[in-house]
Amino acid sequence: MILTGPKIREELVRGTIAIVPFSEEQVNPNSYNYRLGPLLKVYRGFEDGQSRFEELVLPEKGYVLEPGQMYLGHTLEIIGSSQYAMSLTGRSSMGRYGLFLQVSANLGHTTSEHQWTLEIVAIQRMRIYPGMIIGQVSFWRNFGDLANYTGRYGRINRPQESFVPAFD
Amino acid sequence: MILTGEKIKEEVANGKIEISPFASDRVTTNSYDLALGDTLIRYTSEILDPREKPEYEELTIPDEGLVLRAGDFVLGHSQERIGSDHYVPLIHGKSGTARMGLFVHVTADLIDIGSHGVSTLQLYATLPVRLHKGMLIAQVSFWRTYGDIVLYEGKYQNSTKPQASMTYKDFKYDQFKK
Numbered sequence: 001m002i003l004t005g006p007k008i009r010e011e012l013v014r015g016t017i018a019i020v021p022f023s024e025e026q027v028n029p030n031s032y033n034y035r036l037g038p039l040l041k042v043y044r045g046f047e048d049g050q051s052r053f054e055e056l057v058l059p060e061k062g063y064v065l066e067p068g069q070m071y072l073g074h075t076l077e078i079i080g081s082s083q084y085a086m087s088l089t090g091r092s093s094m095g096r097y098g099l100f101l102q103v104s105a106n107l108g109h110t111t112s113e114h115q116w117t118l119e120i121v122a123i124q125r126m127r128i129y130p131g132m133i134i135g136q137v138s139f140w141r142n143f144g145d146l147a148n149y150t151g152r153y154g155r156i157n158r159p160q161e162s163f164v165p166a167f168d
Numbered sequence: 169m170i171l172t173g174e175k176i177k178e179e180v181a182n183g184k185i186e187i188s189p190f191a192s193d194r195v196t197t198n199s200y201d202l203a204l205g206d207t208l209i210r211y212t213s214e215i216l217d218p219r220e221k222p223e224y225e226e227l228t229i230p231d232e233g234l235v236l237r238a239g240d241f242v243l244g245h246s247q248e249r250i251g252s253d254h255y256v257p258l259i260h261g262k263s264g265t266a267r268m269g270l271f272v273h274v275t276a277d278l279i280d281i282g283s284h285g286v287s288t289l290q291l292y293a294t295l296p297v298r299l300h301k302g303m304l305i306a307q308v309s310f311w312r313t314y315g316d317i318v319l320y321e322g323k324y325q326n327s328t329k330p331q332a333s334m335t336y337k338d339f340k341y342d343q344f345k346k
Contacts, residue, residue, distance in 0.1 A: 007315020
């Protein structure tokens with residue numbers, strides 16, 4: 001079952017959901033609108049068997065994403081839950097621009113809590129701004145016993161490139 | 169929990185799910201198949217800027233179909249008006265569509281409860297693909313909710329054709345605008 005907006009608010013008060021900072025007006029009927037954090041990593045090619053990313057701070061006047069380029073961004077908010085699984089996607093207003101906020105990995109594990117890394121791909125040239133409302137996260141009830149998250153990404157608060165080793 | 173096809177039929181009959189027009193042979197085990205409507209939108213702005221109203225052209229799919237090249241992006245719409253005040257709809261590609269390299273949405277699969285209208289499809293081709301009006305292109309599933317329900321009253325309500333992004337209307341809570 002997916003949590004409704006009022007239930008997300010309730011669970012936030014109970015402390016089983018974390019969204020920091022939280023703003024009442026970003027609650028949707030069945031999700032929460034998250035904002036784009038200030039750091040962006042830009043893919044700069046493949047060197048010495050590894051992907052190289054350059055990190056920059058998004059300027060207030062915006063930054064133009066180029067099609068075919070891969071970027072790593074992050075949510076402004078710390079998002080997590082001790083009780084619920086999460087699904088993090090773009091909002092439809094961004095999908096309508098052809099902006100991917102994640103590349104088919106939308107599932108957030110229960111007990112992870114951090115600023116999520118966003119895998120950003122623009123189909124058309126598009127300007128983004130730091131702090132803009134860019135996506136949404138929904139919360140889902142679990143069925144079954146819960147083991148704690150032991151992954152490597154779920155505690156990192158900045159854009160984090162893949163830990164998967166490059167091929168030789 | 170996801171609704172089964174049988175439950176979708178039941179809730180359409182009960183008026184708790186809107187799918188119009190509705191044909192029971194489009195019901196699948198866990199979803200309902202959506203057909204592609206006639207109208208497409210293609211952006212013409214050089215740079216899309218969420219603070220500005222985007223420029224775009226509207227196209228009608230001709231009888232012989234319309235070919236998207238690899239890399240093309242257009243907005244389409246479902247022929248059906250869909251929505252529910254009781255369940256949360258999620259949009260998916262049909263696997264037959266996906267196998268042709270066609271995305272039907274760009275990471276935004278979730279529909280708000282209380283949102284009604286034709287669904288805008290975000291069509292992104294990774295291979296050349298011919299679109300035909302009326303082709304079965306996507307599917308919608310319905311999910312049970314947990315908690316009190318507040319219905320959607322947003323800017324895309326009651327769409328009758330594809331809707332370009334309206335982020336330029338968001339400035340009331342747009343804190344990136346200083």
